Each structure stands twice: as C-alpha cells, then as structure tokens.
Amino acid sequence: MVDNDIYNTVPVTVLTGYLGAGKTTLLNRILTHEHGKKIAVIVNEFGEVGIDNQLVVDADEEVFEMNNGCICCTVRGDLIRIIGNLMKRRDKFDHLVIETTGLADPAPVIQTFFVDDEVQLQTRLDAVVTVVDARHIWQHWEADEAVEQIAFADVILLNKIDLVTAAELEELEQRIRGMNAIAKIYRTRDAQIEMDALLGVNAFDLNHALQIDPEFLNETAHEHDATVGSIALVEAGELDGEKLNAWLREILRDQGPNIFRMKGILNIAGEDNRFVFQGVHMLFDGRQDRPWKPDETRRNELVFIGRNLEQMDLARRFRACFVAVPSGD
Amino acid sequence: MPKAKPQDLLKLLWHQTLSDYVTAISWSPDGAWFAASSAAGEVALYAAKTGEITVLQEAQGESVDALAVSCDGAFLAAGGQAGMVWIWQLGGGTPTLVTTLPHARAWIDRLQWHPQHPELAFSLGRYAQVWDATTQSIVTTLNFESSSVLDLAWHPQGDRLSISGNQSIKTWRRRDWDDDPIVREIGGASGAIAWSPDGTHLASGNNDHSVLVWEDPNPHPWRMQGFPGKVRQLTWSMPKTTPKATTTAKPRLASISGEGVVVWTKDRDPSIGWNAQVLDMHQGVTRAIAFQPHSLLLASAAEDGWICLWHKASHLAQILQGAPAGFSCLAWNSQGHAIAAGGSRGEVFLWTENTKGKGFG
Numbered sequence: 001m002v003d004n005d006i007y008n009t010v011p012v013t014v015l016t017g018y019l020g021a022g023k024t025t026l027l028n029r030i031l032t033h034e035h036g037k038k039i040a041v042i043v044n045e046f047g048e049v050g051i052d053n054q055l056v057v058d059a060d061e062e063v064f065e066m067n068n069g070c071i072c073c074t075v076r077g078d079l080i081r082i083i084g085n086l087m088k089r090r091d092k093f094d095h096l097v098i099e100t101t102g103l104a105d106p107a108p109v110i111q112t113f114f115v116d117d118e119v120q121l122q123t124r125l126d127a128v129v130t131v132v133d134a135r136h137i138w139q140h141w142e143a144d145e146a147v148e149q150i151a152f153a154d155v156i157l158l159n160k161i162d163l164v165t166a167a168e169l170e171e172l173e174q175r176i177r178g179m180n181a182i183a184k185i186y187r188t189r190d191a192q193i194e195m196d197a198l199l200g201v202n203a204f205d206l207n208h209a210l211q212i213d214p215e216f217l218n219e220t221a222h223e224h225d226a227t228v229g230s231i232a233l234v235e236a237g238e239l240d241g242e243k244l245n246a247w248l249r250e251i252l253r254d255q256g257p258n259i260f261r262m263k264g265i266l267n268i269a270g271e272d273n274r275f276v277f278q279g280v281h282m283l284f285d286g287r288q289d290r291p292w293k294p295d296e297t298r299r300n301e302l303v304f305i306g307r308n309l310e311q312m313d314l315a316r317r318f319r320a321c322f323v324a325v326p327s328g329d
Numbered sequence: 330m331p332k333a334k335p336q337d338l339l340k341l342l343w344h345q346t347l348s349d350y351v352t353a354i355s356w357s358p359d360g361a362w363f364a365a366s367s368a369a370g371e372v373a374l375y376a377a378k379t380g381e382i383t384v385l386q387e388a389q390g391e392s393v394d395a396l397a398v399s400c401d402g403a404f405l406a407a408g409g410q411a412g413m414v415w416i417w418q419l420g421g422g423t424p425t426l427v428t429t430l431p432h433a434r435a436w437i438d439r440l441q442w443h444p445q446h447p448e449l450a451f452s453l454g455r456y457a458q459v460w461d462a463t464t465q466s467i468v469t470t471l472n473f474e475s476s477s478v479l480d481l482a483w484h485p486q487g488d489r490l491s492i493s494g495n496q497s498i499k500t501w502r503r504r505d506w507d508d509d510p511i512v513r514e515i516g517g518a519s520g521a522i523a524w525s526p527d528g529t530h531l532a533s534g535n536n537d538h539s540v541l542v543w544e545d546p547n548p549h550p551w552r553m554q555g556f557p558g559k560v561r562q563l564t565w566s567m568p569k570t571t572p573k574a575t576t577t578a579k580p581r582l583a584s585i586s587g588e589g590v591v592v593w594t595k596d597r598d599p600s601i602g603w604n605a606q607v608l609d610m611h612q613g614v615t616r617a618i619a620f621q622p623h624s625l626l627l628a629s630a631a632e633d634g635w636i637c638l639w640h641k642a643s644h645l646a647q648i649l650q651g652a653p654a655g656f657s658c659l660a661w662n663s664q665g666h667a668i669a670a671g672g673s674r675g676e677v678f679l680w681t682e683n684t685k686g687k688g689f690g
Contacts, residue, residue, distance in 0.1 A: 057410075058434050060454065062476050064495045064518045066537050075536075077476055077495055077518055085394060085410065085438060088350040088368040088657070088673070116536070117558030117587055121614065 009124040010087070012096045013199060014109050016149040017131030018140050019102035022159040026131055026191035026198075027099055035195045040093040042082055044101040055093055057082055061101060063108045066115065073115070073282070074108040080116050087122045095199055096123065103145050106152040107260070107281055113204075114283045127154040127201035130183075131191060134172055135163040147228050150176055151260045151305050152280075153183045154203035161187045181216040181230035181303050182263060206276045206287060210263045212303055228260075231309045233302045233318050238269035243321040248284070255312055256282030264302035267292070269323045338626070338638055338647050339668060339680040343380035347371045348388050351657050351671020353396040355405070357419075360662035363669045364405050365677050366393035372407050372415070374424065377667060377679060385417055385424055394438040399447045404462050406449050408437030414451055416462065428465060430458075439480055445487045452478035457492050459506070469506035473499060479520045485528045493519035498533055513543060513550070523563040525580055532582055534560030540584055540593070542603065551602050557587035566620040566627075566642065581642050583627055585615040590629045592642045610637050610645055617658045622665040630656035630670055652676045 017023040031039060040055040059078040066073035079098065086096070100109060106128060113125040130153035140146035150156060156176060161169055173185060184201075186193055202208045212232045244266070251259065259281060266275040277286030292298050304314060349369035356363040366372050369388035375381070385405070386393070393409035398419075405417045405424070414430040414437055432453050440451035447462035457478050459468040476495030483490055484500075491500040492510075495518040499510035517537035524531050533541045533550075536559040541550040566581040582593040582603075590608040613632030620627050626646070627639040632655035640646040652672030659670035667681045 057436070060477065062495065064476065064536065066517050077479075077536075080536075081438070081477065081479070082436065085392065085436060088352060088392065118561070118614070 009122060010090060010093070010096055011126035011200065011202075012098060012113065012123050013126050013201075014106065014128045015097055015099045015131070016104065016106050016109075016128060016153070017102065017157075018133065018137070018143070018146040018149065020136065021102070021131040021133040022157070022188075022191045023099060023102070023131050026129075026157065026159075026193075027097065029191055029193075030097060030195070030198065033195050035199065037095050037199065038093040040086055040096050042079065042096070042098045044099060044104070055086070057086065059098075061104055063105075073111070075112040075115050076108045079109065079112050080119055083119050083123060090122065095126075105145060106149055110152060110280050111283060114280060114285065125204040126199065127203040128152050129155040129157070129198055131157045131159050132172075132176070134158045134160050134169060134187075136160075137172065147179070148260065150183075151179055151228050153180060154201060155198065156180070156183045156185045157188045157191060157193060158185060159188045159191050162189050177213060177216055179228050179230060180305055181212050181232050182210070182261075182305070184211075204278065206278060206285070206289065210265050210276075210301055210303065212301060227307050229305075229309055231304045231314055233315055234299060235319070235322075236297060236299050237267070238298070238323045239266055239300060239321050240323045241268045241270075244268070247317055247321055251312060251314075251317075252279065252282050252284055255306070258308055258312075259304060259306040261305045262303060264300070265289070266300050266302070267298040337683045339649065340683045341649075341651065342377075342667075342679045342681045344651060344679075345375070345380055345382065345677045347373065347671075347675040347677060349392075349675050350673045351675060351677060352392060352394045352409075354658050354660045354669050354671055354677075355396040355398045356660055356662045356669065357398055358400065358402045358663055360664045360666065363660065363662070364396050364398060364407075365669070365671055366396045366407055366409070367675060368392040368394075369675075370409065370411075372396070372405075374405075374419075375669070375677065375679070377662070377669075377681075380679065383424065385426075386415065394436070395440045395451075397440050397442050397449070399442040399449070399462065400444055401447065404442070404447055404449075406440050406442065406451070408440050408451055410436050412437060414440065414449070414460070416449070416460075427462075430460060430467075439478060441481055441483055443483055443487050444485055450481050450483065450490055452481060454478070455494075457481055457490070459490070469501075471499075471501055471506065471510075476518065479518060480522045482522045482524055482531075484524050485526055491522055491524070491531060493522045493533060498522060498531070500531075513541075513548070515541060520559060521562050523565055523582075525565045525582075526567045527580070530565075530580075530582075532563045532565070532584075534563045534584060534586075538586065540582075542582065542593075553584075553591075553593060553603060553605065555605075556584070556591070557589055560584050560586045561615075562618060564618050564620055566625050567623050569623050581620070581625060581627075583618050583620065583629075583642060585618050585629065588612065588614060588631065588633075590615055590618060590627075590637075590639075592627065592639075606643055608637070608639055608643070608645075610648075611635060613655060616656055619659055619661050619668075621661050622663055624665060626665075628659055628661065628668055630659045632656070632673070636668070636670055649678075649680055651678055 062078040064077040262279040274289040276289040347367040349367045372386040374383040391410040412432045417424045435454040480493045498513040501510045519533040521534035538556040540553040543550045593603045611631040615631040617630045627642040630636045636649035638647040655673040
C-alpha cells in the first residue's frame, strides 16, 4: 500500500456497523449526495440499496485463509473477485464503498487491501467507517463483532443520539475512546454527516499524520473494564533500530491475533527521517517518512488497539528499545 | 504502427475498437472468425480476414466477462455481471440467440465448453452448472460448497470437470455427476486451473503465491513457490507431434504472477521436479499468456502495452504494440497462424503470420 501512485488507485471506504445501527441510511446518503463523485458499492444485503445509475454489486461474505488457519492471513475472496472485475471499468467510478454485514469481522476486509497484490495495485484503503447505535450498543458489548468494528474504525458515527440522554452519550463516547484512541468520533442523527468527514479521509496513508486524541493522552486513567482497548505511547528519545525491530517482530508473531491495529511515528537513532508504520493483526507496513524538521521535537508516538493489551507490557518493552543513555546522567 | 520487418513472426492485419475494456476473446475452431466481449457488455464477432464485425449484443452497462465457442463452432456462450448466460447459435447465416439462462445475484465469469460435446460448464456463485445444447437443458448443478467457483476446467478427454475455489479443487466424473467429487486440497485458494493437453497433469495457480501440479492419479502434488503475487493464469504447451510419439518435447507450463512470466519444465529426474525459467520483460501486470498450438512459441500480454512473443518459451522474438493503456487478453487461433488480442480501452487486434501465401483455415 506504500508506493501506490495515489492518482492511479481508487479509494475504498469500508462501512461497518452492527445490525440496525444505520449503515444503510448512511450508504443511501453517500449515494444520493451531490459530491460529484461516481461511487461503486459492494453490498452484502442486496435490495436495501436501490439508487438509479449507481453501480451496486452484491457480494457473499467469503473468508479465504492464506495459510493454515492463521487469522492474520484471512482475506475476503468475494471482494478480490468483484474488485478485479470492477476495476476493468475503473474510469467509470471514482470511489468504492464496501458495506459489510452487521456480523462481519472487519479484519479480513482490511487485510484484503494489504495482502492481495492485484487489489493493492488498483485500490487504496481510505478509511474504515463504523456506525454505532448510541442506544442499543449497550446490548451488544458481548458481541465480538460489535466491539471489533469499533476497534478497527478510523471514523465512528455515534448515531441515533436523539434516543439517548447527554449523560449516556458522554459515557458512551468515553468508553469508545478508551477502545479506539485514533478514530474520529462524530455524533449524528439519522447518520447525517458531512461527506468530507467520510470520503477522502486517507486514514491508511502513511503520509497522513497519526492523530491520537489529545484527551486520550491527557487522561491519567482509562477505563479498562473491557478487554478491548487502546494504548498510546508518546515519548521523546532515540530508538535503537535493531532492538525495536526485534520487539515488533516478537509482538507481531506472538500477539498478532490480539493486536487489531497499530500506528506509529518513530525516531530511530542515526536516521534523519521519521519512520512511520501501521499494522493490522500480523500485517506490518512501515517505511521512512519525511525528514524531521530542525525545530521539531523528535518524539515517538505509537498507538496499539487490541485485546488484552495490558498483558503485553507494551510501555516497558517499548522503553527498553531506546538507545542506552551513556552513564553519568 | 511500424511496418513489419522481414524477421518478424507476426504482422498486424487489422485493428478495431469496442467501447470498453476487452474482457475475453474466443476463436472459432476453423480460425475463420473470433468473438470478443467488453466490460460495457458488448459481444461481437469478427471475420479474421477482413475484420468485418457482427454485433451480437450492444453495450448495456453490465460487463460480459467470459466467452467460449463450442468445439464444433456451432455455439457461442457468454456470461457476465448481469448474472446471465447467453447462448447464440452460429451455424449458417445470421447468429441467433437460442437461449438465456438467468441467475440473479451471480456474476458469471467462468465458462467452458466440453472438448467434444456441445455441453457448457459455467460458474454460478458457489455452484457450477452444465448445460446441454442438444437438449437445451441443465444436465447437472454441482455444489462446490467451500466458496464461490473461481475457475473450472474440463479434462481434455471430456470425462471429468474440475472446479477450483478456496481450499480445494474438486473433480466430478461426467458419467455420474451425482457421485462424490475427487478432492485435491490446497493451502490457500486456487484461482486458475489447467489440465495438460495429454490429460496427465493438473496445475493450480493459488493466492498464496504458489503453483501446485498433480500427476494424475498421484494425490501428492509438486509445489512451486517464489512468485511475486498470486498466480492468475496457467497454460500448457501442446505436443508438437502425435501424443504417441515418444520423442516429443516435454510439455511446458507457463504461469503469470504480478509482472512476471515463469515457464516450468519437468525434469527427467523426478527428484528434481520442475525447473523454472523467468521471462523478465514486462513492466506492467501480465494479463494473459498463450502458447501457439503445437509449438513452444509463447505469447504474453501485459498492462505495459506489450505482447511479447517468446521463442521456445525462453527468449524474446518479437514485441507487439498498439494498446498504450495495456493489453487485457489474447488468443491464438487453433491453427496457430494468428493472434487476436484485446486492450483495456476496447482495442481489438489481429496479427497474422508474416509469411506470404498462408491464409486462414
């Protein structure tokens, strides 16, 4: 996904959300909005969307395993096939939206864009957008799918806010922020939202700055009642490239299934450029970014979103990757 | 377009256009004409000598992705995004649409006629069906089950139909469709399968960047790895002489993955397995490969706008150009005298042998 010519690839928005959250309403908004973009849509529940002159394709959720059962190597075979066919008409649409079923695991959808060479060459993942039913989500915290759809998101719509009190909404937003420290959260009614907040987000573009919610960083204590959460590490200092590599390799290998997403900007000792990376489960995509500016604080920022992160000892292990400071300090 | 040089193998005979990406090309058995389809939904016949076009279906917004002419040249089948299989009867005079087989919710992108009978196998989501043109009816519906059907291939003797998808290739026997299929397991998903022309080997191109080859009936395949991406198409060379001759060259298996073309030759020593030769020339994703019938001349078409002709499937003999936005498909006629190719902007080309006095058929 790194070296794609951004002008030759079609941006893809993945739309997720638990049953009844308002996904279809949002999809119809995208399709009817006068944004001047020609949109192709891949849906899983045909018939609910029916807009004239729009390219709507029906898909069956088919998860393909690449390597003997490893969840990190699962892709969506139906999407690969349909995107391959659709891209023959790439000049016929500007943006692709994939609507997943309410019970879909978002990981194989996202991994498809990292793993399949043909899909990678022709498209680029723009953002994962998750619609949350502000009232009924409380009944779904036990469902892995509902939680993971939030954890994987770049953009979250807290929808149906007219059905909850201000206090309930605040509590929900806190809880979601604890799960996902990087997503942009919008409060909506009837999934009403500016199209700019949805399309063209470039959340998977490594050139795009990592944005950790400042509030998340300022809070001293997060609610970690749930097993899915975020950990953000922000520290100045120089990292030992080899130590860092060894540690990242180890957590990807041992903890890949529990790490949903990670993102970071790093200051590697001896390098003039920032190192930027992102990961989805075991898939890792990292490279040299622009040079650090002379007046810029060389600060490392990492965010992990996943399950049982506390048990990974991330902060201590990360600090152990810093270049040893000469004694006498 | 530069004039053909004397040493060139092929020269351009004519060039036409459809309105969008050319998705498939299929020749008549006598080499007198071929059919082409487009992503805009067009289906057209072209007379090889003149390029004269007969439009069977106009652009209709939904793509036609698969085309096949029956072994006797009497029928043309097409399938695509509309979830429809169209079958035209071609013998004598005007082609007529004899039937349409509608299937809602399925994007039909694989179809193949039986090598000896007018029986058409086509993909239909997680199923494949076989339709008999003689009785105009569905002979069988095969449930692949584990995923959508990604590819299908008749055995050259026509007694079996192999279907590939996620985790396996399943082969049904034509004499008893209801019998359980033979299952060949794969680590990943098989997106392309091909039986060798002598029917002894089955090859599978997989999404985990590998090729598997089974020598029938041995259940243990050879595994070839090291591809830059998923393996998207496979093709076998046809023997030069009769299959009975013992001196024929070993068959080659050509594969495409990413920008690469890799040709495999089975070593005489079974412990060595297969030797690879990488044909490194294309600078865009390769879209199609085909051996000239009964020869080792290999044609590869790519998004870089080149068709490369590889002498003995090993060194570059000629480059054909004309589709600046890339070639999408190609097919030799069964006589091996001509290549028809399609481009991503609807271009349709015909190149013929650069030898005076050789005609079609």
